[in-house]
Amino acid sequence: MELDLSQTEENYLKAIYSLFVVSNKAVSTNKIAEKLATKASSVTDMIKKLAEKDLVNYVKYQGVSLTGKGKEIAIHVIRKHRLWEVFLVRHLGFQWDEVHEVAEQLEHVKSVKLTNGLDAFLDFPRYDPHGDPIPDKDGNFIKRNITVLSALKEGDESKIVGVKDSSSAFLKYLDNAEIKLGVEIKVLHKESFDHSMMLLIEGQKISISQQISSNLYVKQND
Amino acid sequence: MELDLSQTEENYLKAIYSLFVVSNKAVSTNKIAEKLATKASSVTDMIKKLAEKDLVNYVKYQGVSLTGKGKEIAIHVIRKHRLWEVFLVRHLGFQWDEVHEVAEQLEHVKSVKLTNGLDAFLDFPRYDPHGDPIPDKDGNFIKRNITVLSALKEGDESKIVGVKDSSSAFLKYLDNAEIKLGVEIKVLHKESFDHSMMLLIEGQKISISQQISSNLYVKQND
DNA sequence: ATAATTTTTTAGACTTGTCTAAAAATAGTT
DNA sequence: AACTATTTTTAGACAAGTCTAAAAAATTAT
Ligand SMILES: [Mn+2]
Ligand SMILES: [Mn+2]
Ligand SMILES: [Mn+2]
Ligand SMILES: [Mn+2]
Numbered sequence: 001m002e003l004d005l006s007q008t009e010e011n012y013l014k015a016i017y018s019l020f021v022v023s024n025k026a027v028s029t030n031k032i033a034e035k036l037a038t039k040a041s042s043v044t045d046m047i048k049k050l051a052e053k054d055l056v057n058y059v060k061y062q063g064v065s066l067t068g069k070g071k072e073i074a075i076h077v078i079r080k081h082r083l084w085e086v087f088l089v090r091h092l093g094f095q096w097d098e099v100h101e102v103a104e105q106l107e108h109v110k111s112v113k114l115t116n117g118l119d120a121f122l123d124f125p126r127y128d129p130h131g132d133p134i135p136d137k138d139g140n141f142i143k144r145n146i147t148v149l150s151a152l153k154e155g156d157e158s159k160i161v162g163v164k165d166s167s168s169a170f171l172k173y174l175d176n177a178e179i180k181l182g183v184e185i186k187v188l189h190k191e192s193f194d195h196s197m198m199l200l201i202e203g204q205k206i207s208i209s210q211q212i213s214s215n216l217y218v219k220q221n222d
Numbered sequence: 223m224e225l226d227l228s229q230t231e232e233n234y235l236k237a238i239y240s241l242f243v244v245s246n247k248a249v250s251t252n253k254i255a256e257k258l259a260t261k262a263s264s265v266t267d268m269i270k271k272l273a274e275k276d277l278v279n280y281v282k283y284q285g286v287s288l289t290g291k292g293k294e295i296a297i298h299v300i301r302k303h304r305l306w307e308v309f310l311v312r313h314l315g316f317q318w319d320e321v322h323e324v325a326e327q328l329e330h331v332k333s334v335k336l337t338n339g340l341d342a343f344l345d346f347p348r349y350d351p352h353g354d355p356i357p358d359k360d361g362n363f364i365k366r367n368i369t370v371l372s373a374l375k376e377g378d379e380s381k382i383v384g385v386k387d388s389s390s391a392f393l394k395y396l397d398n399a400e401i402k403l404g405v406e407i408k409v410l411h412k413e414s415f416d417h418s419m420m421l422l423i424e425g426q427k428i429s430i431s432q433q434i435s436s437n438l439y440v441k442q443n444d
Numbered sequence: 445a446t447a448a449t450t451t452t453t454t455a456g457a458c459t460t461g462t463c464t465a466a467a468a469a470t471a472g473t474t
Numbered sequence: 475a476a477c478t479a480t481t482t483t484t485a486g487a488c489a490a491g492t493c494t495a496a497a498a499a500a501t502t503a504t
Contacts, residue, residue, distance in 0.1 A: 008461065029482055042462055044483055049460090061469060061482060092339030102333045109327045117314030230491065251452055264492055266453055271490090283452060283499060 017074035026063030082128035097171035131162025162217035239296035248285030304350035319393035353384025384439035
């Protein structure tokens with residue numbers, strides 16, 4: 001029962017998985033097309049193929065969701081993606097905004113020994129450079145209690161633990177503003193006019209727009 | 223002038239390169255087909271495509287050779303292949319007979335930063351686990367003066383530096399017989415009947431068949 | 445030199461993944 | 475309920491890479 005999927009098929013499973021996670025309901029053809037920068041008609045074709053292989057549940061016009069097997073594969077690809085990202089940053093001198101593109105390629109390399117060997121070499125990291133949890137070899141991963149920074153109220157204190165947007169542009173902005181994962185922050189003021197925030201980060205007062213605060217994850221305080 | 227080749231195209235270039243190296247003349251369609259476990263007709267099709275891209279010199283019915291650009295790409299893929307093999311053995315606990323299959327996948331990952339970062343991480347290794355030289359980032363590599371062990375005469379002393387056959391079966395045989403790269407050997411006796419050899423390896427007397435001795439490379443003594 | 449054999453190329457077909465254009469189904473609006 | 479707009483699916487085509495079967499060229503043998 002060893003099915004060998006193409007990179008394309010794996011990418012579809014990953015896309016469906018991540019879209020399902022945010023909405024928690026059947027994923028639409030158009031959403032998948034947008035995510036994979038392809039056309040809706042191509043998506044329909046591929047969905048049929050994946051349904052044939054029992055990797056997705058598909059009812060015409062009703063959207064698609066992953067089966068157990070499909071979810072397992074999607075998570076395994078995500079595991080590889082994130083492990084490689086850790087490797088690139090820790091050992092090859094990549095910046096956190098440079099790793100994604102390469103990890104998109106490395107995630108499709110098929111070798112259980114490679115994946116688990118890499119995991120061990122990295123000492124079983126639990127988060128990738130963007131703060132996303134890394135599934136273990138059985139597909140289990142930490143479900144963190146997080147919110148976006150923009151949801152905090154004046155006076156709240158928390159810790160920055162991840163990014164929602166991991167585009168190179170956003171990550172470079174954060175580098176520039178010296179906002180790193182793991183730092184403690186305090187919300188000094190919320191401007192009701194434009195919803196910008198004044199933060200205290202490591203003794204520094206920094207003002208950030210809502211665009212920024214809504215793309216930063218902080219630890220949920222409770 | 224950035225051409226983006228498919229994995230298949232890269233594999234053809236690599237095959238043509240390695241076949242050319244042994245014969246030093248235009249490579250035949252059938253040889254390529256055999257090497258890549260495909261059909262001659264498929265090879266002809268692909269050769270035309272590569273000729274179109276100026277990666278090979280092709281004259282109908284006369285075989286094929288690499289252009290400068292084609293050779294450059296082939297060597298670059300080989301560089302990646304061998305660097306990954308070193309990584310897998312040194313850092314992920316792979317045996318030397320397990321690395322090839324995975325390296326066949328990793329060699330197609332495209333990122334200059336990745337390749338050069340890996341090279342630096344490994345401290346610029348000059349040989350892969352099978353004793354094959356690793357091209358540097360400019361495509362230059364050591365041309366060693368080597369012969370097959372079977373060519374040595376009685377009384378000759380040398381050092382084992384590589385394997386000609388790198389099949390898992392052969393490599394496992396070597397592991398079992400405790401024949402490793404880098405060890406000094408002395409030819410005690412050559413049996414004229416079956417061309418087997420009696421060797422002295424690290425104080426041990428070992429007899430090997432011609433099948434074995436003709437697949438081991440030793441340093442040329444002069 | 446001619447015939448037989450082998451190698452290489454061509455012709456036509458198939459699969460995967462994609463596309464555009466058009467049809468069908470669904471959702472939203474009056 | 476009927477019309478409109480949007481979403482999704484189908485139909486047909488294309489490029490990449492492969493295959494089988496047959497034709498053409500090159501090589502080897504007689
Ligand atoms: Mn990523
Ligand atoms: Mn990531
Ligand atoms: Mn190899
Ligand atoms: Mn090797």
